Amino acid sequence: MIYTCTLNTAIDMFIEMEDFLPDKVNRSIYDEFQPNGKGVNISIILKKLGVPSTAIGYIAGFSGHYIQDELNQMNIDTDFTEVDGVTRINAFVKSNQGEYKIVNGGPEITDVKIDELITKIAGFTKDDVLFVSGSLPKGVNPSILVSIAKHASDIGFRLILDISHPILSELVHYRPYLIKPNDEELQALFPEEELDSEQAILRAAQKLVDQGCQNILVSLGGEGAYFVNKDTMLYCPAPKGEVVNTACSGDTMLATFYSTLQTSSPEAALKKAVAAGSSTAFRSGLTDFEDVDQLMQNLKVQVVTI
Template structure:
């Protein structure tokens, strides 16, 4: 079973206006309300790939209820901790350029945190836990370390998709996959990266640090896949980019879902790139038809 953990989910309120007038009245051209949060995105794309998962994390208030109802309608199993505070709302304002206004997130109590950690007791060897996104400040800086310890205690694999110190600390625990983009990779090593060769150099450092697979997304230039067996490049399919939210999460879903089904890491890489591209070309997350349309267009070559 694949589990996804979203510590700070959201309702993403997407608003489009023809032209934004600050200090004046603006009328919407279109709006959408979607469940948000990196782990939730992974579960939604896994469902499109025909792979079941259980989504967990913290949900509260009317916004949390909205997310639960949406996932239930899509046939995604949820095992969330119900919290006293409300799940946040993130605003994505599209007026030519996109402006994001993200909520800080709810206050999580010690008992609510303990309830989430207790859910890890259901894990079994062979399960995969996807740990994604930011954490509400009230959880403290060690929450990912505590979750990883719970995974390892039960013999489960884990994927981590976060940034900064939490990602660095996780490397020595042997994550199945990490997926920084090239900007996040540079930030990890406090450097500047301008060439593919530099991406490969620093990606290999992540392998040396303990990661088993490293996937580095490079937007229109495709992606690099770095393993002990070699370094591979995948081209990005051509298309009109409509959506900047969730492409990286979709890439993780494509990789993890396909790896769990086939055990083939290169096919998982291809599916990951196809899934990420399908989301970039859609208003919402990728659907199965778009993923399957793009999959044969992704060319994987060893460098």
């Protein structure tokens, strides 16, 4: 079974209006609500690719139930841990004055609920896969990630990490199956080095492989992505297009890469993942994959070396 863990789930509310003025009633001309959180996005993308998963993590209150209900309506299984409070609702407001992003903190997680989630993960088997993605909620120490990584190592299930916390440097020794840092996150792991060239990025990724990571997908946003493991180093540029939404493109890339890698070569997986991530970036919501084949046509995966 594939599990996706979102520790800090959210509803994203997108609002568009002509004007956004203080001390006035500003009426929207468009609004949309989406269940969100990086692991939630991965479950949705996997579903679009025909791959079942179960979404776990924390939800709270009416907004948490909305996320659960929306996923269930998509025929995505859920096994969330419910906590007190209200799952955060983030607002993205766009008007002729510009775009405003309001990101809230969410509920505080108690030690009892932390233990409850860890116990759930401790019950996984060696045949399971766990994506852990996104930020930590209030009350959760980054040591939870060490506990999860240790269980993955002891049990033998595949652990896939997409986290920006610097504790990632301590997790590589537990041999995660796949990590997906972007260029800034990779730089944070090597603060004394200037990762300002392809060679520097590849050397940093290779160091992480030497330290224990089995596979590394380095996202460069509009510049594409690298894939590095002990056998190969690959680069795929991103297709050109008008960027609308960068927030979910990395989740799309990661889910598509893992899913495709199970039945295809790393070259094919990287190419499709970059195209799918770009497809999400070129629209307001997650890709429907209708344009992915077209976006792939002009992409060429290159073998690169240090």
